Amino acid sequence: MPEGKNVEVLTMQSIKGLEAQNVIIHNFLPFLQTIYKNERALFYRKIYVLLTRSRENLYISLPKNLDENLPDEIKQVIEIIKKYTSITQDLPPKNEQIKEKSSLKLASIRPVLRDVKEGAELVVTGSQLFAIIAGLFA
Known part of the structure; x- marks a missing residue:
């Protein structure tokens, strides 16, 4: 990769205080469920x-269909985020082959995508982020 064009994979504990132009949050719903269950305060x-680590774009992966038995707080967070998203893209079906579009080898990515359920990718731009944060704390 060209210098300065690295992809960093960080944990929740290591991201505090950092920023990036683009941030991808994978498996956002399981994150919400874990935090709600174990660290509700x-x-x-x-x-x-x-949600505030991105300077420009925030990509959030969520399942297309949500469990009706989710706690109201989790449903509210997801509804607020969906309300302010600008782009929604469906993920490819599980069995669809991933095609290489460059010299980048996707072998290490494939196992992560193997168990992906039907879902959507939501993109939140910096200008929409304030509305989401305000909605969460309203």
Whole structure:
């Protein structure tokens, strides 16, 4: 990769205080469920930290269909995020082959995508992020 064009994979604990032009949050719903179950007092703070790391674009992966039995707080967070997204893209079906479009080898990415359920990718631009944060704390 060209210098300065690196992809960093960070944990929730290591991202606090950092920023990036583009941030991808994979498996956002399981993250919400874990935080809600184990650290309910920090639920909205952790969401705030995660959602405010991007300077330009925030990509969030969520399942297309949500479980009706989710706690209201989790449903509210997802509804607010969906309300302010500008682009929604469906992920390819599980069995669809991933094609290489460059010299980048996707072998290490394929196992991650193997168990992806039907879902959507949401893109939140910097200008929409304030509305999401305000909605969470309203």
